[in-house]
Amino acid sequence: MIEASGLAKSYGSTKAVDGLTFSVRPGVVTGFLGPNGSGKSTTMRLIMGLDRPDAGRVTLDGHRYHDLRWPLREVGALLEAKAVHPGRTAYNHLLSLAQSNALPRTRVDEVLGMVGLDSVAKRKVGKFSLGMSQRLGIASALLGDPGVLLFDEPINGLDPEGILWVRNLLKGLAAEGRTIFVSSHLMSEMALTATDLVVIGRGRLIADTSVADFIASNTEATVLVRSPEADRLGGVLTAAGAGVLARDDGGLLVTRMDLAAIGDAAHAAGLPLHELSPQQASLEEVFMDLTSDAVDFHGLAPERGAR
Amino acid sequence: MTTVAAPLPALDRGRAGLRQALASEWTKLRSVRSTWVCLAIVVVAGLGLSALVSNLEAGRWAQLTAAERAQFDPVRFSQSGVFLSQFVVGVLGALVVTAEYASGAMRTTLAALPRRGTVLAAKGLVLSAVVLVVAEVTAFASFFLSQAILLAHGGKTLPAGSTVLNQVRSPTIPVDSLTTPGAFRAVFLAGVYLLVLALIAFGMGFLVRHTAGAISVFVGVLLVLPLIVQILPSSFSQPFERYLPSNLGVAMTVVSRTHNNFVGVLLDPWAAAGVLVLYAGVFVALGAWLLVRRDA
Numbered sequence: 001m002i003e004a005s006g007l008a009k010s011y012g013s014t015k016a017v018d019g020l021t022f023s024v025r026p027g028v029v030t031g032f033l034g035p036n037g038s039g040k041s042t043t044m045r046l047i048m049g050l051d052r053p054d055a056g057r058v059t060l061d062g063h064r065y066h067d068l069r070w071p072l073r074e075v076g077a078l079l080e081a082k083a084v085h086p087g088r089t090a091y092n093h094l095l096s097l098a099q100s101n102a103l104p105r106t107r108v109d110e111v112l113g114m115v116g117l118d119s120v121a122k123r124k125v126g127k128f129s130l131g132m133s134q135r136l137g138i139a140s141a142l143l144g145d146p147g148v149l150l151f152d153e154p155i156n157g158l159d160p161e162g163i164l165w166v167r168n169l170l171k172g173l174a175a176e177g178r179t180i181f182v183s184s185h186l187m188s189e190m191a192l193t194a195t196d197l198v199v200i201g202r203g204r205l206i207a208d209t210s211v212a213d214f215i216a217s218n219t220e221a222t223v224l225v226r227s228p229e230a231d232r233l234g235g236v237l238t239a240a241g242a243g244v245l246a247r248d249d250g251g252l253l254v255t256r257m258d259l260a261a262i263g264d265a266a267h268a269a270g271l272p273l274h275e276l277s278p279q280q281a282s283l284e285e286v287f288m289d290l291t292s293d294a295v296d297f298h299g300l301a302p303e304r305g306a307r
Numbered sequence: 308m309t310t311v312a313a314p315l316p317a318l319d320r321g322r323a324g325l326r327q328a329l330a331s332e333w334t335k336l337r338s339v340r341s342t343w344v345c346l347a348i349v350v351v352a353g354l355g356l357s358a359l360v361s362n363l364e365a366g367r368w369a370q371l372t373a374a375e376r377a378q379f380d381p382v383r384f385s386q387s388g389v390f391l392s393q394f395v396v397g398v399l400g401a402l403v404v405t406a407e408y409a410s411g412a413m414r415t416t417l418a419a420l421p422r423r424g425t426v427l428a429a430k431g432l433v434l435s436a437v438v439l440v441v442a443e444v445t446a447f448a449s450f451f452l453s454q455a456i457l458l459a460h461g462g463k464t465l466p467a468g469s470t471v472l473n474q475v476r477s478p479t480i481p482v483d484s485l486t487t488p489g490a491f492r493a494v495f496l497a498g499v500y501l502l503v504l505a506l507i508a509f510g511m512g513f514l515v516r517h518t519a520g521a522i523s524v525f526v527g528v529l530l531v532l533p534l535i536v537q538i539l540p541s542s543f544s545q546p547f548e549r550y551l552p553s554n555l556g557v558a559m560t561v562v563s564r565t566h567n568n569f570v571g572v573l574l575d576p577w578a579a580a581g582v583l584v585l586y587a588g589v590f591v592a593l594g595a596w597l598l599v600r601r602d603a
Contacts, residue, residue: 048418050603066421069322077418083411085339092338100331100419101323140415 001026001179002047002148006056009042009203016042018203020056024181024196026147029174031194031211032183035291039203040183041079044152047181048077060148061179072101072144078137078151086126090117090136093125097140111139130157138169149173151182155189167193187287191215201291218286223259225252226275227266236269237262253279328420328429336403336433345399346441349501352395353388353445354452360387361453365460368480376475381462381483382490382562385453386446386497389556393504393529396438400505401521403434404512404594417603427595431509438505443498450485450494457482489562489576496559496580503583504529504552510590513598529553548572552586555579 002024009017017039024030034040045051047058049065057064060075068074084093094108112118115135120128125136134157141149151170155163170193174180181198184190190197190211197214199207207214227233234244234252242257254262259276266273336342361384371379407413420426454462462480465473465487474481485491508525515521533551536544548554549572558579561569574582 045414045603048414049421050414050417052602068421071323071421072419075418079414079418080411083415085335085406085410085412087339087341088335089338092334096331096334096338097415097419099334100327100416102327 001061002058002181003062004043004047004056004058007043007046007053007058008055009039009046009051009053015203017046017053020200020203020205022198022205022208024179024198026179027174027177028195029170029180029182029193030196030198031190032181032198032200033187033190033287034183034185034200034206036185038201038291040185040200041152042203043200044077044079044150044183047150048075048079070101070144072097072103072146074144074146075148075150076141076144076146077149078134078141078154080152081130081133081137081157084125084133084136087124089122090125090128090139091121093136094140094143097143101144103144107143107145111142114142115139131159131162134158134162134166138166146178148179149181151180153183153185155184155186163189187284199287199290206290215286218290221255221258222279223254223257223262224275224277224279225254225262225266225273226250227252227271227273229271233266233269233271233273236265236271240265251275323420324422325425325429328425329433331416331419332426332429332433336437339406341402341406342399342437345395345402346437348395349388349392349441350445352391353386353449356387356391357385357449357453358456360384361456362460365457365462365480368460373475376477377471379474379481380561381454381457381481382450382487382493383560385450386494386560388445388449389497389500389560392442392445392501393556394526396442396501396505397508397525397529398522399438400434400508401512401518401525403430404509405516405518405521408512408516409518414603423599424595427513427591427598431506431591434505434509435502439498439502442501443495446494446498450490454482454484483562487562492576493560493562496576499580500556500559500583503580503587506587507552507590510587510592510594513594514590549574549579550582552583555583559583 004023005021007017007020008015020039020043032040032043042051046053047060047065060068063074065071065075090112091108094111095105097103098105098108109118109121112121115138117132117135117139120132125133128136134154138151138154141151154166154170158166170180170182174195182193194211197207197209197211198205199214209217225233225237230246230250230252234246237252237254237257238244240257240261242262243255245253247253257265259278263273263276361381364379364384368376368379407416416426417423457480460480462482463477464482464484465477467486483490485494507528508521511521511524515524529552533553536548536551549558554573556579558569558573559576561573561576573579
């Protein structure tokens with residue numbers, strides 16, 4: 001269980017995290033979602049006691065991180081995959097961590113096996129690919145067999161097989177009753193892995209909910225309608241109380257009216273229908289939509305229609 | 308692949324502390340090549356320069372003037388490697404800290420051991436132990452090597468109670484033994500000097516958090532500061548000169564009969580060691596204060 005209340009942190013004049021309150025429950029994977037630069041990594045560092053919050057507090061199973069007696073046995077974290085001395089071997093890196101929390105040497109071999117790095121254990125980390133570094137980071141998080149696990153963008157740099165492996169690993173760890181908090185800037189990834197969601201933008205909380213509720217409450221059912229009499233049909237549907245948006249290709253995007261009602265209305269008005277299809281807003285769109293006001297730096301998009 | 312493994316031995320009592328931190332830091336120090344490269348340079352430079360300088364000085368004894376003979380210090384020749392080694396242990400002392408900041412591993416370290424004072428203490432103790440052992444072994448080995456070379460050039464040990472005057476009048480090259488007044492102290496403090504310099508750089512590592520930056524400041528204190536002091540009018544700078552780390556090093560490593568030449572210019576050997584330790588204490592304390600206060 002991770003509980004944050006009123007967390008705030010500024011770096012100079014930049015408010016990285018601004019009054020964050022959320023909780024992460026054990027037994028499920030909780031996704032920590034936000035655009036790049038929204039304060040996810042800062043929040044992770046505040047949880048780990050690495051940075052000192054300007055205000056608020058965060059506890060892990062009721063304890064502040066600083067008060068944990070054997071930190072690696074209670075909390076495991078993958079913060080930065082490449083945060084290892086490049087000249088040290090994977091084995092020695094993990095050994096030094098194990099020793100710091102009185103963990104047996106055999107545990108190093110175990111976690112190396114778990115992440116599939118046993119064959120390169122004696123190789124220098126500087127020669128590792130990003131994917132291998134991620135696996136090493138995950139191994140160090142698992143070292144103390146902790147009940148709380150934090151992963152900052154764990155699938156960065158992984159190949160599809162690796163991504164699938166991480167997904168299953170996270171779900172498996174959660175099923176064992178652990179608290180799993182995993183950050184990502186990819187909504188689609190979280191939809192596949194997470195049960196709960198904490199969404200932030202510009203350091204502020206946008207949502208603290210389940211993935212299912214998040215999608216349901218943020219997706220409006222939309223229907224795509226095509227008709228050779230699009231203008232007239234648009235008028236009829238608007239009069240019936242629907243929201244209608246004409247697309248460039250002649251289709252109409254209709255909201256606030258379901259498929260059957262649209263079909264009936266067209267029939268009653270004697271207008272032909274060429275297409276009547278439900279549109280599922282993708283999660284990525286919902287997420288973009290929600291956080292668009294909260295993105296720090298928008299890319300310079302090419303002007304619409306200037307193709 | 309499974310995450311189910313043998314359960315870890317339960318730890319109901321205690322907490323991760325200095326004992327665990329020391330084991331962890333020793334693994335870290337011994338598992339990177341830079342440590343062994345630095346220590347190898349200390350040994351090779353110590354023995355090599357000692358042999359070289361002793362050979363050259365021994366060959367010149369017959370031609371030396373009285374004033375030069377008064378400066379002839381077999382112990383100091385044996386510790387010639389210190390001039391180079393002081394920079395090398397500085398690099399090692401800084402790297403122990405800054406290499407972790409460079410890679411970001413300091414966060415991993417502080418997550419495993421949130422008590423930052425303990426982390427600093429463990430790092431400092433492991434560094435000190437390694438540097439002290441290597442520096443002392445090198446200092447004494449260099450001393451014996453150097454005296455052996457002087458003996459091979461026909462040198463003879465001066466009788467007990469000899470002064471600089473006896474030395475100047477001696478027809479043979481003077482050779483020291485560890486029983487020569489001040490010789491044991493000088494050799495021992497040559498090793499201590501390297502240890503304390505390593506700790507000064509170690510403290511700077513926590514202040515600057517950057518390898519090149521920390522080493523630059525360290526070299527600045529050792530090399531540039533004396534130059535600046537030299538440029539100043541001597542009436543103004545002379546009281547400060549004896550407190551320069553490099554001059555403290557000289558004060559620590561000259562034998563007694565030579566030390567008399569420097570009365571009023573150099574501090575007493577043990578006082579010099581004390582001042583140098585004080586410098587290191589200030590830098591390490593500043594580093595500790597910042598480590599605990601600043602974000603990791």
